[in-house]
Amino acid sequence: MSVKSAERVLRVFDLLAQHPVGLTIKEISEILSFPQSSTSGLVETLYKNSYLTADHFRKYKLGPKLIQLGGAAKDALDLSAQGLPFLKSLMETVQETVFMATLEQSELVYVAKITSNRSIQTTAEPGKSKPLYCTGLGKAFLTFLPENKKGEILSHLKLEPITQKTITKKEDLLQQLDMFVEQGYSIDDEENEEGLYCLAAPVYGVDQTIQAAISVAGPKERMLKQKEMIVEKLLETAMNISCSIGYR
Known part of the structure; x- marks a missing residue:
């Protein structure tokens, strides 16, 4: 068009x-x-x-399709507004760029981005969408979605290379997702943008299902030096946002 x-x-x-x-x-x-x-x-x-x-x-x-889209937009807006204070606090603690994203059909859509003073360039911006299989936020959804929804998305997923580190075999992705379930967070190791390392965690709603995901992203070397601290603060923030929207 x-x-x-x-x-x-x-x-x-x-x-x-x-x-x-x-x-x-x-x-x-x-x-x-x-x-x-x-x-x-x-x-x-x-x-x-x-x-x-x-x-x-x-x-x-x-028509009715606009009601559906309007509802999704309202939910995303409310969710990002609710999470903003927590995201700002996370950014100030870890001093790296922080994101929030939601799932629209089978695509990741960014709804918030909080940059730090030492953030690096990234193509991720609020309103933009990215694939699920090669981003930390996307893999958080693939990891923590209900099994029926996860299976439906995975069955139609095409794993195309974006960087040299992008996972392109579905069995490798599934193995990685199993590991993420155990550890409670997902990882993007330069799979969507070279040099960028990302840690992401799920945000749950009142119905106990994943409603959004948040992440911390930065240069790989710098992220790995404080990975343990970032993971701790990321999971804490994700739980605080979850509780603020009714998760128990």
Whole structure:
């Protein structure tokens, strides 16, 4: 989809948010000054994918898919806001960059990043997504998700090399995940970005399942020198955030 098409989708959403009783394709086209032919194609595509719904008068309204996305966005926002004080405290203690991420379908999405004064460059930023199999945060989800959800994701997972250290064999990944279960945290050893070493831990919710993951990331040599302390503070912080959102 072109940038122009994406902008038109957003304008349609904004317009229909102001007209809860719905609008016809002709009305949408006239109000937004879009050609009716392209408006029809755009609206029908959104309708087929449940982003819009329509009544028997063919008046289009915002659809159920947007409720789902809005709920996920709200949950992520609330979770990051709840965790922020704990993440800042963790960063100040370990003096390395700290992240929080959630799971959207089978992709890792970053929702918070707290940088330290001596942090290194990383492509991970809030709002961006990354694969599960080669990041500490992603592997935390693969380790601590309920078995049925984990199995479903793993069955569709393609392990493609990103660095020379990326795990590309599923049996090797599964063996690693078993080790992470025992130790209570996951590791990314330069598997997503060269030179970057990451330790990650799960954040649990009121239903006792993983809701997010947090991590500490930095240059490998520096991280290994204080790994024991970082792991202790990481696990402590993850539990504090978990308890703050209702985990017992």
